[in-house]
Amino acid sequence: MMLLTSGTRGDVEPFAALARYATARGHEVRLGVPERTGADLSGLDTVRLGVDFHRLLRTDGLSPRTAVRHYRAEVRPGMRRMFSAAVRETLAFGPDLVLHHPLILTAPAVADALGVPRVLTEFVPVATPSRFFSAPGGPTVSADLGRFNRATYAVPRSAARLFRADVERACAQLPGGRAPAPRSASRATLIGASPHLLPRPADWPAAVHLTGAWHEPPQDPPPDPVLDGFLRGGPYLVATFGSMAAGDATGRGRAVVESARAHGLRALLLTGWGGLALPEDCRGDDVLAVPAAPLAAVLRAAAVAVHHGGAGTVHTVARAGVPSVVVPFLADQPFWARQLHRLGIAPAPVPYRRLTAGTLVPALGEALARGERAAAVGRAVRQEQGLRTALDVLTGL
The missing domain is CATH 3.40.50.2000 (Glycogen Phosphorylase B;)
Incomplete structure (x- = not known):
């Protein structure tokens, strides 16, 4: 194929x-x-x-x-x-x-x-x-x-x-x-999304298959003493904006770090393709900025995630059972932000042009209060077999 x-x-x-x-x-x-x-x-x-x-x-x-x-x-x-x-x-x-x-x-x-x-x-x-x-x-x-x-x-x-x-x-x-x-x-349409995040609409044809998300089995990344030490250092949030580099990356980094500190959290910034940058005056032992890290691995002990709402990130965070604050930029991201809010595992989305400590601090507070609900959704999403379901459809055509 x-x-x-x-x-x-x-x-x-x-x-x-x-x-x-x-x-x-x-x-x-x-x-x-x-x-x-x-x-x-x-x-x-x-x-x-x-x-x-x-x-x-x-x-x-x-x-x-x-x-x-x-x-x-x-x-x-x-x-x-x-x-x-x-x-x-x-x-x-x-x-x-x-x-x-x-x-x-x-x-x-x-x-x-x-x-x-x-x-x-x-x-x-x-x-x-x-x-x-x-x-x-x-x-x-x-x-x-x-x-x-x-x-x-x-x-x-x-x-x-x-x-x-x-x-x-x-x-x-x-x-x-x-x-x-x-x-x-x-011949068919495969929707590689979780039915727990996107319930199947009643008007989709039978040839449309909502399979669950497609993802590799989680694996432990190679040892990284700096990252591993940070993850063991106490409660933290994870912030990532993927390939979204629009706007003020430094301002976003400042908002994330200040908001994390306001809630007694440390901050792990995945700077990616330029969506986040750490200001010099925000550096400290409670902040780690790295270009990338396996998202599923760093989410295992995270208290909350701040992200752009891309479909892959949404499913990885939900699968980890972690509540979200979604900061949508474009395309389908506002859609997923709205879905997570409806499900009760994220507050109302914060548009990226309005992301400041003033908007993020209360959003983080609301997200942290939804931890039990996020954990329950995570348990359900982890039961899905999206790849197996998709391949079963394909081999049955």
């Missing part, structure tokens, strides 16, 4: 987990991924799709004119390379099934050209409409529009039309020099 994914680390790691799980069970799997994923791809048969989403997502502070320039210089060429590589690599592999991320817009055409089934994969349901909530990542993500909710899913679908010419150009590699006439929708 050919697995094709797009996006940043949160989109790549679940595909890598499924590829590793399926390979271990005798399936021949090739995984197509973007550049600079940050994910562990060791032992996997991988090919690169020629696009760096960290470059594509660097749009904060751009004026309308420079945003257009960024689209022309970075976004459009990057997506064009990805579409073309997806076709080229899938044809070269010749799979019996194509499993793909929604942004791989050439996957339907190449699967049809090969005469094999394709399966759409979503980690947040942007392509599977429901009347129960508006499209995650759309302009109305924080609104419940009732009977108009389903109409909001036209927004992400219409975005694909921006790249129609690029898709057609990539499909020139197919037999006959163009995409075949569309046959049908995907």
